[in-house]
Amino acid sequence: ERDLEVALVSPLWPVPWPNNYGIWLDELERADPMLLDCIERRWDDVWFWGRKDGRRLRRTYVLLKNHSVVERMTARFERAGGEVVVASATGARHDAASSRVVLDGAPDIIADLIIAATGNNPVLVHRQSHPSSAGGPGIQVAYGVLATLASQSAPLEEMRLMDWRPATSP
Secondary structure: OOOOOOEEEEEEOOOOOOOOOEEEEHHHHHHHHHHHHEEEEOOEEEEOOOOOEEEEEEOOEEEEEEHHHHHHHHHHHHHOEEEEEOOOEEEEOOOOOOOEEEEEEEOOOOEEOOOOOOOOOOOOOOOOOOOOOOOOOOOOOOOOOOOOOOOOOOOOEEEEEEEEOOOOOO
8 A cells, every 4th residue: 555565474374363352442443444344342331440449441442353354454455465475484684785584385585674473483583682581581462351251240331451359259
């Protein structure tokens, strides 16, 4: 869409997204209004609970339909001329003029910019160790659960973003 040549490299394609993805509605509206019809569930009543007190957050949170988001983004990527390369990236080489992504199973890709979105297993990133790190970099993970409960512990229209209160026995 911005007159760039873009390649997506993945050892498997298409790849289903196994996780649940949620976002604040106002951020989705600003980021990509074309994804508004990919909303599976909406919560206008969102709560954060500390050990004792709760706070209602005055923002709407939505759960996205993963398959719809993947289909929409893939179609948009292909319409814009993006290329999917089914291969594994095994390394990168850099010189003054460009960078090269080394692939296993396909010809290397020469690029001006490489974005490695490999999660916690960065094949293309080499980090220097730091004296304060115990064996590697710190990694932040956000984890959410969409649960079906045997009994109702909160109003069905309420979403608990975080709940740090002690659990009670039944």
